[in-house]
Amino acid sequence: MKNLTFALFASLIILGCAPQRNLVYFSNLSNVSQDQIRNAPELKLQKNDQLNISLTSLNTEYNVLFASANSNNNKPAINSKGGFRINNEGNIALPLIGEVKVEGLSLEEAQALITQVLRKQIKDPYVDLQLVNFKITVIGEVNQPASLNVPGEQINLLEALGMAGDMTVYGKRENVLVIREENGVRNMTRLNLNDKNIYDSPYFHLKQNDIVYVEPDKSKEKESSSNNRALPIITACISAVAVLITAVIK
CATH class of the missing domain: 3.10.560.10 (Outer membrane lipoprotein wza domain like)
Structure with missing residues (x-):
């Protein structure tokens, strides 16, 4: 009877055991750690990115052109979220100036390029770019x-x-x-x-x-496996039987 009790308890321990897992982030971090902070890499524009581009200048007609283009979903350069889409050639089609290559540029670089091109047609343009599909x-x-x-x-x-x-x-x-x-x-x-x-x-x-x-x-x-769904019930039954046998022996 004692051997049977021992076997039941051993089975219970085996069934209840689970591998130890490390749930702590950065568990190899010491109490004090000083590391040089690396700046995040600058975002670069890619094909199919969507840009909201606004223009502010002394020419209100040009300003309205950009504003209406940002919200006009019927134009081929514009998609359902609004803004200008970078096409498969890496270009965006803009009012007044046509296509401009912006793929691989940062937002600041693209803004400077578009501003430079617009200066050839209007005075003191201010261009603001926002990525709307990150x-x-x-x-x-x-x-x-x-x-x-x-x-x-x-x-x-x-x-x-x-x-x-x-x-x-x-x-x-x-x-x-x-x-x-x-x-x-x-x-x-x-x-x-x-x-x-x-x-x-x-x-x-x-x-x-x-x-x-x-x-x-x-x-x-294992928990999701159909073969292990009854494991909690089996474990509970073994526990109950083990307790009962122990009480009888005593």
Whole structure:
């Protein structure tokens, strides 16, 4: 009888055991850490980006042309969100000046270029550019998976996870996948959020249209498996039988 009790308790321990996981971000960080902060890379314009471009000048007619173009969805250069779309050649078609090559430029560089071209036709133009489709997607083991619109020009991986409600307890913090497409090339890399050196990765600061995938760990796979759905019931039954046998022996 004692052997049977021992076997039941051993089975209970085995069934209840789960691998230890590190749920702490930057767990290799010492109490005091001083690292040189690296600036986020400057955002560069890409094909299919959408720009809201406003013009302020002494010529009100030209100002109205740009304002109406930003909101006119019937023109080929404009898409459903408003603004000017960068076409497959990397150009935007603008009133007065035609197509301008802006792919690969920062917002400040594109603004300076458009201003320079406009100066040939109007006096003292002021041009303001805003990227209106900076979007990232966070999926997998997060509490609120979604495609997220970024309100500024910069966002890092931690901020993106925060906007998605953070990882669930099943998310692999040591194996977060970032998928990035640039110039027709798809790059994928895995990042370890338990390691403070993640700040040095060029994928820590996200770019427009990046996809972040948080992979589930094996315990989530086992829990979702039909063969393991009855595990809590079996464990409870073993516990009850073990307690009953112990009481009888005593």
